[in-house]
Amino acid sequence: MRRKAAGLILSGLLLATGCSAGSSSPNAAPTASGTGPSAAPSSDGSTAPGGPDDTSGTADAFRKWKIKPMAQAPAAPKTKPVRTGSGAPPVVSDIPTREKIVFVTFDDGAEKDPKFVTMMRELKVPFTMFLTDDIIRSDYGYFKPLQELGNAIQNHTLSHPNLRTESESAQRHEICTQQTKLKAEYGTTPHLFRPPYGNWNEDTRTAVKACGPQAIILWRESMQIKGMQYQRGDKKLHPGDIILAHFRGPSELKGTSMTEMTANMLRMISDQGFTVARLEDYV
Template sequence: MGWLVRKKAIGAALFGLLMVTGCSSGGGSGSAPSASTPSGASAGTSSTSPSGDTADVEAAYRKWGLKPFAAPPAPPAEKPVRGKPGEVPVVSDIPTKEKIVFVTFDDGAEKDPKFVAMMKDLKVPFTMFLTDDIIRGDYGYFKPLQELGNSIENHTLSHPNLRTLGEAAQKNEICTQQKKLGAQYGKVPGLFRPPYGNWNENTRAAAKSCDVRALVLWRESMQITNMQYQRGDKKLHPGDIILAHFRGPKELKGASMTEMTANMLRHIQEQGFTLARLEDYV
């Protein structure tokens, strides 16, 4: 009987220690999330932070004037975006009730090394939609960003308004860029974003012939300090896709790309959202 009492006492002490240090099995399932933490997320944990001390993660974020993001929920076993049989789906947001959003960067004009350093520190997930005419002078800039786990997707060869082109010309813009990006980065894109968000049924047919699985639009676009919203309530919604660009001081009126990105991430956190990886859902 004395042995059993001592065993219960030791077990209680260990449980108390785990609760104090914040350690628990299963990604923090023993603690209740805060009101701003998405359902399924672990409070106070960076979604893609490196394994290591929480203080190191917080220091990396503090360097950029930010706080770590809550971890997103596990991606669904089956991707929720599916088109009709034989049809490439077109998406502006992802069907989900989780408080997650998806960040994307377009074009590739600005190649700021500080942005690479920022993403190495923060390790937040994002998707790049790149145009060959814009990136061909420095394909290598985007490889460290890809090595962080962020995919490189298709944004045409020359950034035309696709509505002004026939299906053959659209197919050339999309399919040739598929091959170029595959050759440069070792993986053929699965997603395509039409420049300016302009597309028609010829675009969808061309994309299908190029083995694109989805056309990706957006719900919000990041400017310099604020976001532009498509909805009247001017708020983020679960599953929204956010458009940003590789832009520098000339386009950002003196601000840097890292400043724009930090502003965007703050807006996302202030509205109680965290970040997930688009390719896990499309």
């Protein structure tokens, strides 16, 4: 009952706000050289990965999904441009870079569409997952093949509260417990944290630091079902932008699908001449 109710409330909030309601003034991030984890890509491909029949990540794979092929992302920088490690965790909405790259993130974990796994296996577009325990615990396993493709699983709290209305100790519980749960389920300790709705305060920073994540990640654009919501007036992607998308549940998708929503987003990225890089290589 509790879980169901939480899910319903959450869907309502997501519909109303796109999980993007008023974020605290995002500032681009501070400093410290990074030697963080780089997820090891692996595959459980059905068509001999790397073999002659494997078109994953190629122009053919993009054409199959009716997306203009993207350039390959540049090599990961030797020093991460967003430094972390000392002081309060930086709050990051975009990455300082001149390259035409953006970063794709999927939140919550409501939709668990097997076709999305196929799509991402074929396209090899990197992305980051910010997952909430209440929303994923019906099927933790769904996210494992996505992780095995080299995509990191990061912390998005235990129950998706508005952290601004929570005490510091309640925030700590939400963040630290999810840190432990994700480590237990997926074998890796989250390195990044995203506050639900983009709502955070100084207690959040204190709690994040105590729990382990190195940075608070917000966003510059939010992918709706069909259109992109831009924060800037020019309604364009800028180098280094972080894009928010969701594993949207069927009640929100209403007739479209997770793969179609994702294809729409990737088309907008590709059509503006951008390609997708891996967030964890930069923070």
